[in-house]
Each structure stands twice: as structure tokens, then as C-alpha cells.
Amino acid sequence: MSITFKENEVKEVKFEKKTSEEIGLKLGKIKIKNAKFGEKSEILNRTLIINLEELRSLLLEDKNLKDVDVKIARPGESKRIIPIKDVIEPRVKVSGSGKIFPGFFEKSETVGIGNGITHVLEGVAVVTSGRIVNFQEGLIYMNGPGACYSPFSKTNNVVIVCTPVNGMDKHTHERTVRLAGLKAANYLGQLGKDIEPDENEFYEYLPFPKNNSSYSLIPRVVFVHMLLSQGLLHDTYVYGIDAKGILPTIISPTELMDGAIVSGNCAAPCHKHTTYHQLNNPIVEELYKRHKKDLYFVGVVLINERTDWSSIELASSYAVNLVKLMDAQGAIITEDGGGNPETILMALCKKLEKEGIKTVLVTDEYAGRDGASQGLADVTVEADAVVTNGNANQLVTLPPMDETIGELDTIDIITGGHNGSLKSDGSIEMEIAGIMGSTCELGYSNLTTRLR
Amino acid sequence: MSKKKIRVVHYINQFFAQIGGEEKANILPLMKKGPVGPGLLLQKLFNGEAEIIATAICGDSYFAENIEEASKKLISLITPYKPDALIAGPAFSAGRYGMACGAICKAVKQKLNIPTLTAMHPENPGVESYRKYTYILPTTTSAKGFKEVAPILSSFCLKLCQSGEIGFPEEEGYIPQGFRVNVWANKRGAARAVEMLVHKIKGEEFKTELPMPKFDRVSPAPAIKDLSKAVIALVTTGGIVPKGNPDRLEAHNASKYLKYNIAKVTDLKSGEYETAHGGYDPVYANDDPDRILPLDAARELEKEGIIGKLFDYYYVTVGNTTAVASAERFGKSIGEELKKAGVNGVILTST
Numbered sequence: 001m002s003i004t005f006k007e008n009e010v011k012e013v014k015f016e017k018k019t020s021e022e023i024g025l026k027l028g029k030i031k032i033k034n035a036k037f038g039e040k041s042e043i044l045n046r047t048l049i050i051n052l053e054e055l056r057s058l059l060l061e062d063k064n065l066k067d068v069d070v071k072i073a074r075p076g077e078s079k080r081i082i083p084i085k086d087v088i089e090p091r092v093k094v095s096g097s098g099k100i101f102p103g104f105f106e107k108s109e110t111v112g113i114g115n116g117i118t119h120v121l122e123g124v125a126v127v128t129s130g131r132i133v134n135f136q137e138g139l140i141y142m143n144g145p146g147a148c149y150s151p152f153s154k155t156n157n158v159v160i161v162c163t164p165v166n167g168m169d170k171h172t173h174e175r176t177v178r179l180a181g182l183k184a185a186n187y188l189g190q191l192g193k194d195i196e197p198d199e200n201e202f203y204e205y206l207p208f209p210k211n212n213s214s215y216s217l218i219p220r221v222v223f224v225h226m227l228l229s230q231g232l233l234h235d236t237y238v239y240g241i242d243a244k245g246i247l248p249t250i251i252s253p254t255e256l257m258d259g260a261i262v263s264g265n266c267a268a269p270c271h272k273h274t275t276y277h278q279l280n281n282p283i284v285e286e287l288y289k290r291h292k293k294d295l296y297f298v299g300v301v302l303i304n305e306r307t308d309w310s311s312i313e314l315a316s317s318y319a320v321n322l323v324k325l326m327d328a329q330g331a332i333i334t335e336d337g338g339g340n341p342e343t344i345l346m347a348l349c350k351k352l353e354k355e356g357i358k359t360v361l362v363t364d365e366y367a368g369r370d371g372a373s374q375g376l377a378d379v380t381v382e383a384d385a386v387v388t389n390g391n392a393n394q395l396v397t398l399p400p401m402d403e404t405i406g407e408l409d410t411i412d413i414i415t416g417g418h419n420g421s422l423k424s425d426g427s428i429e430m431e432i433a434g435i436m437g438s439t440c441e442l443g444y445s446n447l448t449t450r451l452r
Numbered sequence: 453m454s455k456k457k458i459r460v461v462h463y464i465n466q467f468f469a470q471i472g473g474e475e476k477a478n479i480l481p482l483m484k485k486g487p488v489g490p491g492l493l494l495q496k497l498f499n500g501e502a503e504i505i506a507t508a509i510c511g512d513s514y515f516a517e518n519i520e521e522a523s524k525k526l527i528s529l530i531t532p533y534k535p536d537a538l539i540a541g542p543a544f545s546a547g548r549y550g551m552a553c554g555a556i557c558k559a560v561k562q563k564l565n566i567p568t569l570t571a572m573h574p575e576n577p578g579v580e581s582y583r584k585y586t587y588i589l590p591t592t593t594s595a596k597g598f599k600e601v602a603p604i605l606s607s608f609c610l611k612l613c614q615s616g617e618i619g620f621p622e623e624e625g626y627i628p629q630g631f632r633v634n635v636w637a638n639k640r641g642a643a644r645a646v647e648m649l650v651h652k653i654k655g656e657e658f659k660t661e662l663p664m665p666k667f668d669r670v671s672p673a674p675a676i677k678d679l680s681k682a683v684i685a686l687v688t689t690g691g692i693v694p695k696g697n698p699d700r701l702e703a704h705n706a707s708k709y710l711k712y713n714i715a716k717v718t719d720l721k722s723g724e725y726e727t728a729h730g731g732y733d734p735v736y737a738n739d740d741p742d743r744i745l746p747l748d749a750a751r752e753l754e755k756e757g758i759i760g761k762l763f764d765y766y767y768v769t770v771g772n773t774t775a776v777a778s779a780e781r782f783g784k785s786i787g788e789e790l791k792k793a794g795v796n797g798v799i800l801t802s803t
Contacts, residue, residue, distance in 0.1 A: 135703045135730030170735055219653045233733045268704070268731075268773060282642035294650050330653045332645050338773060339731065360649040362641060365662065366705070368775035371632035372584065377776075379664040385652050386662040387645040390634050393705060393775060415730050415773065418707075419700045431705065432634075433773060443641020448661055449632040450620050 024204035025112045025254035028094070028197030032123040035072050035156035043191050046198075048124055048156065050188070058187055059160065064176040067163040070184075071405045073127075073142050075154050078402035080146070083137035083410045084436055085128045085174075086263050087152050087274040088181050090121040090189035093258065100189060101182050101259040103240025110239070111258035113205060118258055119192040125155040125276055126188065128181040129406040130162035133174050134233050136415045138269025138436040139428075146398040149438040151445060152276070159405050160184050174233055178264050181275070203254050203288055208326065209296050221295045222328040223253070223283050224319060224348060228265050228272065228336040229304040235264040236273070236336070238302060248303040248319035250326070253284040256300065267337045268415045270392045270438040271364050277437070282444045283332055283362070298326045303348070305341045316347040323357060334362040335441045338392075342378040353382040364389040364439035365449060369431070375449075389440055390447035392416075392433035400426030458502035458613045461530050462491040463540040463556050465549045469509040477513035477548075481525045483533075484509065490598060494539065497606035502613070506533045508556070515552035522552070523559035535566060537613050542571035542601055543578060545593040554582025561586060567612040571601050574627055587618065587626045682796035685763035687786060689771030689779075690737065690744035690803040691729030692720065701770055703730030709769035709782045711789075714762075718751045731772030732803050744801060763795050771802060 031046060038049035052070055059068045073079045091100045096116020098109040112118065127140065140152045147153035162177050209215040227236040229243040236243045238251075238261055251260060261278040287297040303319040306312060323331055331352055335345045342363070349359045361383055365375025371391050408426075411417040416434020423429065432438040439447060466476045468489040487495040487504040495504050508526050515522040530538070538560045540553035550572045557568035562585075571589040572578055579588055589608060591601045604625060612618060621628045637644065644661070651658040676682045693701050699710050720741035727737040727744060742748045745766060753759045767786050771779065790798065 134734070170733070219650070221649060221653075231733050282640060283645065286640075286642040286646040290646060290650070295646075295653075330649050332649055339771075358649065358652045360645045360652065362645050363662070365632060366773045366775055367632040368777055371634075372630055373775035373777035374665045375632060375662070375776075376665075381664060383664050384660055385648050385658060386660045386664075387641050387648065388662040389641045391632050392773065394634050413703055413730075415704045418702055433704065440641070443643070443645055446637045446640050447634055448637045448641065448644075450635050451628045452620060452631040452633045 023114055024202055025096070025257060026117045027201045027203065027257060028117060028119045029122045029199045029201065030119060030192045030195050031198045032121050032156060035074065035124060035158060037072070041191055043195050048121065048188065048191070050158065055184060055187060059180050059183060062176060062180065064165055064168060064172060065162055065180065066165045068180065069161040071159040071161060073157040073159060073405060075142060075156070077142045079142045079405060080139060080401045081127055081129055081157065081159055081405045082139040082408060083129060083132045083406055083414055084140060084269065085133055085137050085177050085266060086181050087276040087436060088126040088185040089276045089279050090124055090126060090185045090192070091259065091279065092119050092189035092193045094119050094193055098258065100186060101262055103237070104179070104182055104262065105186070110255065111260060112254040113252040119189070119195065119197060121188060121192050123156055124188065125152055125157050126181055126185045127152065127157045127159045128162065128177050129159050130177065131164065131407065132410050132414070133170060133177060134266040135413055136266040136268050136272070137410070138414065138416070139411070139434050140436050141398055141401065143401065144399050145396065146435060149432050149435045149447070151437050158184065158188065161406060170233060174264065174266065178262070182262065203257065205254070206252065206297055206299055208298060215292060215296045218292070218294060218296050219329040220298045220327055221287060221330045221332070222298050222323050222326050223287060223300045224323065224331050224333040225300050225302050226334060226336045226341060226344060227261065227302060227304050228267055228341065230307050230340065233266045234337070237262040237264055243302070243304045244306065246302070246304055248301055248315055248322055250322055251300050251302055253281070253288070253297070253300050256281050256284060268392065268433055269436045270416065270433045271338060271389070271441045273336050273442060274437065277440060277442055277444055282442050283334060295330070298328055303344070305336060305344055307340050312344050312347055316344060316351055319348060320351045320355060323352060324355060328357055330358040332360050332362065338364065338366060339377045342376050346378045346380040346383060349383045350380050360385045360387060362387045362389070362441055362443050364441050365391045366393050367391045367449070369393050369395050371449070371452070387443060388449050389443060389445065390432070390438065391449050392431060392439045394432050396430060396432055398428045398430070457500070458610070459505045459534065459536045460502050460609065461506050461508055461533055461535040461538050462487060462494065462504045463508045463526070463538065463553065464489055464491070465552065466509065466511045469507070471509070477511045479511035480514060481508065481510040481522060481529055483507070483529045490542070490602070493598070493602050494606050497603050498610070501610055505535065510552065512546070512548040512552060515555070516548040519555050523555055526556055527559055527563050530560065531564065537566055537609055538568040539605060539609055540568070540570040542591045542598065542605070543576060544591050544595055544597070545573040545576055547577050550576035550578025551581060554578035554586065554588070557586035558582055569605070569609060569612060571605055579627055583627055583629050584631070587612070589626050676797050679759050680757055681760045683761045683763055683794055684750070684759045684797045684799060685790050685795045686745055686747065686750060686766040687798050688745045688766070688768050688801045690801055691727045691770040692725055692737070692741050692745040692768055693728050695724055695726050697726070697728045701728040701768065703728055703770065704772040704774070706770040706774045706778065709767055709786060711765045711767045713764055714747060714766050715764040717747065719748045720745060729770050729772055729803060744803060746799070746801065750799065763790070763793065
């Protein structure tokens, strides 16, 4: 049986469709030069003023917290912060759907793929500290030789020092500190809602290019973004969902800018992706810079990092399927954490290359203090294009500072430190593995290695 | 005021010293004043800035068979000349000579603390053994290439002595020593990655920042024929230590492994043992340390006669961002100890 339509039944429907150049996310950057406490929380002459008590009482609404203190550490000050769990940039949605960190405070709405404006308090970072949750928490120096290794030595840091109620288990402690950080960031972000930004950046919506478009001739590139998700205390959240349980999925890069991915991990400070890195993803920024010039940025594939081989096999194959569906010719794969995740990094590389999709891997190394050891736990011959963000085992000696925010004696037990790290004069001998973001595997900084 | 001339000692073998060929390869270390053989050209190329004050000579076979003694003897002969630097070779593709050049450079650097350098073909076994301890310049396989390498050797020597600062292999021309050194790039990692990908897709030239190393493959030992007579040991990289971590096993990049007596222990109880590992959630390990080091299960197997005996000690380290070189060292050493103690098999648990 065949179906025939009468001609007058077919009506032409006309959409008033905007082009992709008109749809996207506008990031309004408010360049904050200073931060201090004051009577009223506001932004005045590009100075962030915080009413300490108001912020404290907001955070203390969480009954898991016994006490909260807030400290400010500015670039150049003789201060160091330790132990640090996460770093977060304050942002606010001015228009468009959803709220920053969707899934945490606003369950039902996605963010940032259509029209929208987000304001950013550039130059400010919320830093969560306090009693240590687990070994893998880091350190930031605001001055001296330690400051060159962390991007957070150059931000005005609002440090949230959390003291949990007595007898709290580690998992509740982690969640409590994570939520406190997000709440503080949202509180500060709100202050920028009505401020005229200093700079506006526009990130267009990325539809798959049509076959006959002028862009069908330039190579299509996907960003394969690995997320640490090895179990409690080593987790990452996508729209509030624990990434351990997700299949690889496609996400718009503009959703990352609105906080769709949140760090919940206490992994090695040098190379864990903090929430700040997730918001300011450098791979996304660099791909946009060349978008429609010498590449077409098709989108982001998220993949979790499970520890068992069967999950790794499945997830890597599924991610490759997505990259193929997106008809990509090239992919940048970034690792989150080290050791076990290298098996996933290499599996992705091997499988993508086998499909003829060219890859570049972004990682860091643990090559020993002398740099003579092999720096990765797994390798594959197909990995012929690798960017390294430094050797985390490099030893540094950092001088004492006038003030330490947090608990200095944790240096002896955190990753990067060792028994005896803290010297009697207050200086610290440690590996840069303990410095927040020193060897960031998203390529946020300029550190790399060369063979000598 | 004229600059003080740099005092150089040159090391060569019996052949280049024109003493003889293979039949003289057993001659003992000796010294001659001033330059000899290839040293004459080097001396000329120094152009008055340096001077070969003496030439140290040794037979290739003697050196290869008595590396320690030959090095010791040569050092005692060289020391009185108070040299500022040592040049050895070039050895080209001569294996024993290459090893001797590498060994004397290493020994002189360590004992006299002066710069040393040598030259040989990149595939000479002396490169792999000694590149970490000295500077090795690449040469052709045969001595025919001496004229080309001599000016590079002499100017490298002058630079090493005068500035003391040597850049990276690409700029300076020496064979990489094998150390990965942190440096600051002009662009951030993300920009470099995107650039590299564009080049790779277009089929243009690109250079990886981290060439993949050759991975060691360890072939498994033959199966144990009769488990019921075998001594089995427990070894873990999961950091299980007695409560309080009395020997301070590091949470990451472990510098050591430890062993603990478990002859009288049947079960690792929470509160008596714990994990020192900083790379995983410790809650479940501390709740029941047998989850990482399965002592309770092993004792059951022992009781049931499935295994002959559980070894009286367990070995532990932390495999968290620990350099592969350390892990290799621990593994070899633990293996040797277990073998000596008559252990037939190991249950190795990781996290």
C-alpha cells in the first residue's frame, strides 16, 4: 500500500530561525582588582566588598558546619593557604535559562546553550579550606617562588575555612565543603548581576555543520573531556549527577561556562580539574579561537574515569561512537588525575586512531624528582602527539610567609609533601604535586618538560 | 691580563695511543704528558684557550674486565695533574672503548667534581650506560668522522668550562641524558594542543612533547605445580601499615617499601592496621584492612591446606604517583628477598 498526499495538504512552514552566530552565550567579564571586607556586600569601583557576617550566616545554615571563617588572600601578599579542596570562580546568570551550577540548587533547568548572558567576577576565586578531608588537598602561595606555579596565586582569593561538626564522616565532610564553596561563589556572583562588564565575549552555539556549508571543508574537531570519577572523594558532578554513573555524553561547551561540571574530588592538587578550571576550560577557549578558521569545533564529549577494565572498555568505545556520530576528524583528549586514568586516555587514543580520527593527548608526568623515570603509568604507540604540562615530582623549597590560612602541619601528609616537609624556620620543602593547578592537564598554564 | 689556560686531561685507549691493537688491549692504565694521537688536533682547536696537559691511556679489555679498579687507578694517576676538565675518546662504535670512556667520565666527575665529556656513536652501549653521568656527543661509526666531531668536542669543552651552563640537547648537540626538566613554554598547554592537532590533521609536521617510552613487559613465572606445598607471600601497593604508620610510609611517591611480621596475625583488624595511601578513599580500607591485604582469606586457604604456608612477613609500599623507576627498584628488591626466603608465589594486590 502506498500513501499519497494531496498537494494542498502540504503546507510550507516558515521558521524565523536565527543563525548560529546569533545564538550562544555572552560572557560579561567584570575585572575585579581587589577584595576586602565591609559593611555591605557589593562591587564598588571594581573592588569586591564582602559583609563577612552575612556570608558566614548563609553558609552556617548548613547544620553540618560547626563554624565557618572567611579570609581574603590577595596576589603579592605574604600569605599561603593550605589544605585546599577546590577553587571556584563566582558567576551569575543575568539572562537565559537555569542558574550557575545547575543540578545543585536548581534541579530542573539546563543552562547556556541558547541565548543567554552570564556575568563573571574575573580575578576572584572562592577557595575552600579548613580541616583536611583527605590527603590530596593542595596549597597556594600568594607570593615568592611558589606563586609562579599556580594560577590561583594571581586571583583575589576568598578563602572559606570550614570546620565540620564533630565526628563527621569523610564523605559527608566532602559534600559539605563542596556545597559551601558553591554557595559562597553564587553569593558573590550575584553581586555582579547589575554591573556593566568591562569586556564581553561571545561564544556561539555549535550546531553540527551542514554537509553543504562552507565549513564542510575544514576539519571537524571534538574535545573529549575525561572526568575523574573513581569513587567517593574522587568524583566529578555533571548537572549535579555523580559522573561515575554516566555513559559518555555530548555537552555544549557553553554549558561548562555556566557550571554544568563541578569538582568533588580530593585528587592530586597539581592536576585535578578544579571547578574553576571547569568553568574556564582552556581547551574550549583555544578551540573557539580557531573555530571556523582552521577547524570547526563540533562540541564536547564527556567521559568518566571508572577504575575497572570492563567499564573502561565500554566507556571508551561508547565515547568513540559519539565522536564518530559527530563526524569528527580530530579529537583533543584531556586526562583528569593520573595513574589509572592513563589506561582510559590510551584506550581512547588507540580506538580513535583506529577509526582514522587524529588525536592529541593532554597530560602531565610523574617522572621522579630527577626526571629520569618514565612519567606515565600506561602508554600506547598510537600516542604520537602528546602535550605535557610538567613533571609533578619536581622538588621546590618555599619560604615562610607572614600568614598561613588553614592548617600548616597538614603539609607533612598531603600529596607533594612528606614527613619533614615543614622546616623549623617555617619554610616548606615539597614536590610541586602539592601546589594547586601546577601541572593542570587541561593545559591551563605554560609549564611543560623538555628532555635534557 | 691573559686568561688562565684550561687544563684538560684526555683519555684514550691503546689503539689511539698508537701502542697497539687487540694484542695490547690488556695494558694497564698509564699517563703520558701532553696530547697524544687525536689529542693533537683537539689541542690545536683549543686555540690557546685550553691545553691538554696529559693523556691517560688504558687497554680496552683491561678496562672492560676491571671497570672499578681501572677507574680507581686512573683517578689516582690523573689527580696530581689538577685538571679542570676531562675529555674521553671519541670511541665511535667501539663498544669496550665506549664503556671505558663513559666509566672514566662518570668516575672523574664524581671524584674530582670537574666537567667531563666524551663522544661516540649513539648506538654504542656506552651511551645507554653512562649518558646520565656525563655529556656524550654523537659521532659517526668510524674514526673517519673525527675531523667533523673534533671542533664540536673542543668548543663544547670550552663552553662547559667557561660558562658552566649547558642548554638542551637540541641546541647544544649532545645526546639526551634522559632527564625530563620542567620549563616554561611560550604558549599554554591548551594552545599548544590545538596547534598540534591542526598540524596533525593537515598532515603537516608536528612534534610530540612526550615521546612514548618502551614499556617493560615482564613474562610471568611458570605456574606453581603443587600449591599445597607452596609458601605464598602477600605483597601490596595499597599502603596497609600498622595503626599510626610508625615507619612513615609516604602517602604518595613512596621512597621505600616496608615489611611487617604477621606470623601471629590471622586477621587485620580495624584500629590495628590502616592505610597510608593518599590516592584512594581510605574509609573502606580502614574499616577492614583485609580488603586491601587479604590476610583473613589467605589464612583460611592455609588452614584448608590449599596453600602450604603463608610467609611470615608481608611487604607494602604505596603506588600513588610513585615514579616507575622506584617501583621497578622495589619490585626487584622484594623479589630477591622473597626468593632467598624460599617463597614460591606472591599474591600482589593493588588499589
